[in-house]
Amino acid sequence: MDPLVNEIVLLLRTRKTASGWTPTELAAALGISRARVHRGLDELRALGYELTAGRNESLRITRSPDRMIDTEILAGLKTRIMARQLHCYNRIGSTNARALELAEARAPEGTIVVAEEQTSGRGRLGRVWHSPPGLGIWASFILRPQLPLQKAAAVSLLAALAFAQTVEDDLGLKVDLKWPNDGLIAGRKVFGVLTEVSAEVDRVYYVICGTGINVAHRLEDFPPALRQTAGSLAHACGRPLDRLAFFRSFLTHFEAVYRRFRRDGLTPFLADYRDRSLLLGREVTIHYGQKSIQGQAVAIDDHGALILRTTTGDITVVAGEATLREQ
Numbered sequence: 001m002d003p004l005v006n007e008i009v010l011l012l013r014t015r016k017t018a019s020g021w022t023p024t025e026l027a028a029a030l031g032i033s034r035a036r037v038h039r040g041l042d043e044l045r046a047l048g049y050e051l052t053a054g055r056n057e058s059l060r061i062t063r064s065p066d067r068m069i070d071t072e073i074l075a076g077l078k079t080r081i082m083a084r085q086l087h088c089y090n091r092i093g094s095t096n097a098r099a100l101e102l103a104e105a106r107a108p109e110g111t112i113v114v115a116e117e118q119t120s121g122r123g124r125l126g127r128v129w130h131s132p133p134g135l136g137i138w139a140s141f142i143l144r145p146q147l148p149l150q151k152a153a154a155v156s157l158l159a160a161l162a163f164a165q166t167v168e169d170d171l172g173l174k175v176d177l178k179w180p181n182d183g184l185i186a187g188r189k190v191f192g193v194l195t196e197v198s199a200e201v202d203r204v205y206y207v208i209c210g211t212g213i214n215v216a217h218r219l220e221d222f223p224p225a226l227r228q229t230a231g232s233l234a235h236a237c238g239r240p241l242d243r244l245a246f247f248r249s250f251l252t253h254f255e256a257v258y259r260r261f262r263r264d265g266l267t268p269f270l271a272d273y274r275d276r277s278l279l280l281g282r283e284v285t286i287h288y289g290q291k292s293i294q295g296q297a298v299a300i301d302d303h304g305a306l307i308l309r310t311t312t313g314d315i316t317v318v319a320g321e322a323t324l325r326e327q
């Protein structure tokens with residue numbers, strides 16, 4: 001958003017009295033012309049803000065848009081790491097791709113790239129992530145944990161756990177986590193993470209943690225191939241949701257788990273992950289490339305890897321796609 005337009009929103013929101021600001025007062029406070037203020041107000045209306053004029057032309061915001069714009073995401077947000085820098089796009093190829101560019105240009109930890117729509121959203125294992133405008137939260141986080149490469153996968157698990165906690169706290173619904181990091185509600189996938197890492201073996205430079213949250217989709221909004229398996233928060237709740245409020249809450253939960261992870265590692269989270277895990281204790285098949293392996297999922301280790309009990313012994317699985325064998 002234009003910084004000046006942002007300033008106008010902030011002023012309109014901070015007024016202590018009910019009457020609001022007149023364009024003349026806004027112009028004086030910002031040191032700009034009334035004509036520039038009026039152009040800014042037009043921009044706000046075009047973004048979906050509803051401005052109501054009271055006595056003496058004084059303006060109040062009477063409705064804010066449910067759009068992924070910085071002012072709205074940051075309103076009331078108290079995180080210290082997450083959204084330290086925020087890059088919002090109306091339409092972009094992939095937020096992960098943009099975050100990679102920003103990370104290479106030394107964007108700080110906690111930088112987030114968010115888009116209303118992705119035209120080439122990336123899923124795991126080379127898949128496409130369906131990212132239509134207005135229906136979801138498509139966001140990529142730049143994190144710079146001080147870790148060896150083998151522990152970086154833990155960040156995906158943390159994001160999935162933070163998502164599950166947010167859904168439970170805000171919506172009262174249970175999320176099942178399917179290793180490595182899918183979030184399902186009532187058997188439908190609502191959440192996915194694509195984590196991309198730049199590292200040397202001993203040291204991670206940065207992690208791009210790209211999270212896709214299906215928020216407002218009806219089942220018919222998904223492509224036919226996904227209609228049996230994909231879901232959204234609104235579909236699960238049976239009512240419309242405030243996308244921005246959910247995103248702010250997710251940022252708060254993600255920050256809390258990430259801060260603890262930086263201090264104590266993954267171990268304190270494993271019991272919670274186990275409770276929410278769809279796979280642990282079950283017979284599963286793990287597919288990776290052209291190969292697959294079968295066994296019982298028995299544990300998640302301190303690095304976020306899955307321990308699979310097979311006929312020939314326990315195997316540590318670091319990546320792949322899991323399916324349940326008993327159904």
Ligand code: BTN
Pocket residue numbers: 093094095096097118120121122123124125127129131137138139140182191192193194210211212213
């Ligand atoms: C999966 O396959 O489950 C992972 C999906 C990850 C999608 C998100 S949406 C925001 C970010 N940008 C991308 O291009 N992908 C991730």
